[in-house]
């Protein structure tokens with residue numbers, strides 16, 4: 367019986383998580399998945415109740431679960447707290463506890479919603495890519511690092527196991543999708559990228575069905591704008607992934623549409639890309655699409671049920687067309703949108 371730890375969090379987090387849980391419960395009832403849900407305090411509200419953003423009980427809960435579904439954390443109420451009590455500190459601790467080294471961010475332009483994209487519709491139509499970003503290594507963590515009056519330096523460093531494990535996540539994802547993968551680096555200038563490319567090539571040998579190519583990051587930035595339809599899975603390191611995933615995230619045209627998954631050594635975490643949106647919290651108008659799509663990713667990547675993950679995606683696509691929320695120029699509230707998804711399932 368798969369255990370799902372729910373960390374609804376702050377702001378619109380609880381509203382959109384509730385919507386996602388309703389969708390999972392509906393599939394559970396129809397398919398007999400035997401899902402077990404347990405809720406845990408996390409972020410600002412955890413700090414209010416337990417004096418810390420990532421309490422012990424939550425830590426135990428996520429370690430014992432098969433998957434974590436997270437809403438959103440943070441808000442102005444907690445911004446002035448000392449660093450160790452801030453919701454964001456809880457998020458860093460959660461990532462560390464679970465060893466989350468791969469971040470998966472799909473960017474899909476839903477059929478009929480091309481007009482939301484900043485790209486011309488003919489370029490946006492059919493875009494469906496997945497950025498797999500290495501999350502715990504590279505220049506953001508490499509040593510030596512330092513700054514003095516006269517100079518500053520950082521180190522971009524990757525070890526073979528670090529590249530191998532994130533590459534495997536990306537190739538496994540490609541096997542569940544269109545079986546195409548592009549690895550992004552700067553191998554014409556950086557030794558670390560030359561090494562990255564070599565290790566990715568080695569891992570590719572184990573995935574003969576995946577069509578693999580390499581692109582330099584500068585060229586890839588252009589391709590993502592001029593012909594994004596060409597790509598399926600995009601594998602890249604921490605720095606390049608940080609930039610390219612933000613670039614790709616604007617293609618669908620709304621923050622309310624973007625799910626994500628973080629996979630690692632222990633329990634995987636699924637969460638919408640958007641924040642806690644305190645301005646609309648409690649008003650019943652938050653778009654739950656990203657949270658519901660995150661639940662879809664949970665089915666695909668944690669429970670290995672990609673057909674159900676795709677079913678969720680199709681139902682959300684239908685609801686976005688027939689019951690758009692205010693952030694998409696529609697009038698449907700969270701509840702009405704979720705009902706439409708449930709009907710479309």
Ligand code: ATP
Nearest residue numbers: 440621622640641642643644645651652653654693
């Ligand atoms: P963070 O720093 O946590 O990313 P933020 O306030 O900068 O938080 P978000 O909370 O992600 O960014 O959202 C920015 C704005 O976008 C919100 O204030 C809200 O108006 C809108 N927004 C974000 N997510 C949604 C959603 N799911 N539905 C509707 N509107 C949303």
